Amino acid sequence: KRLILIGPPGSGKGTQSPIIKDDYCLCHLATGDMLRAAVAAKTPLGIKAKETMEKGELVSDELVVGIIDEAIKKPSCQKGFILDGFPRTVAQAEKLDEMLGKQGSKIDKVLNFAIDDAILEERITGRWIHPPSGRTYHTKFAPPKVHGLDDVTGDPLIQRKDDTAEVLKSRLEAFHRQTEPVIDYYSKKGVVAQLHAEKPPKEVTTEVQKALA
Ligand code: AP5
Ligand code: ZN
Secondary structure, three states: OEEEEEOOOOOOHHHHHHHHHHHHOOEEEEHHHHHHHHHHOOOHHHHHHHHHHHHOOOOOHHHHHHHHHHHOOOHHHOOOEEEEOOOOOHHHHHHHHHHHHHHOOOOOEEEEEEOOHHHHHHHHHOEEEEOOOOEEEEOOOEOOOOOOEOOOOOOEOEOOOOOOHHHHHHHHHHHHHHHHHHHHHHHOOOOEEEEEOOOOHHHHHHHHHHHHO
């Protein structure tokens, strides 16, 4: 399967991705995670993206299209993939269609993590992550066994630099202005499944499984 997860910051894309990935043996391609790794490693790409990400704005289409173009050609992604956080502009969606067209493939399903903005601040400001594994916790909704430590490795957890109430405002604005049109783009192709992303994680998982069955 070739899937796209679309939703505002904190809607649960990164939380559901590992479950979908294991259920269907797909590769998980999260442009945000890849960009944060590049920032941490201070690669040329990371140096270009850092400031924009910290402001909560979208990095250039060119940068992320390049990352995805390379990633979807990998042998491990030939059985299918989950795009988490990409495409985020109509221009990115058009480029993606073009890349897949060349391979003779297409997007099977777009999962729309629909949720009210008002819920997202609490989700974002309470999030703690373990970057090496991608595991995500929440102080209230999904606390780790030991405060501040990853359940599996015991490594310290960190908070994302853009996970403040203030930067969230810019991220939400970018979502409504630039990413919502992508949902319309795929609706016209008849591949969008609507999720109730405000429900508890397990119920969202059930909805995802129904949408993909
Ligand atoms: P990115 O990393 O993609 O961030 P985002 O879209 O803002 O999404 P988040 O990762 O914040 O949310 P999520 O839906 O994954 O939430 P999660 O599951 O963790 O992008 C970051 C930046 O990179 C962008 O701002 C931009 O600068 C750049 N970028 C990336 N891709 C780009 C692109 N294509 N083009 C241009 N620029 C790009 O959940 C959040 C919290 O809530 C967690 O603590 C979790 O435990 C909790 N939670 C999850 N589900 C539930 C639930 N059902 N109930 C209660 N709590 C829940
Ligand atoms: Zn995420």
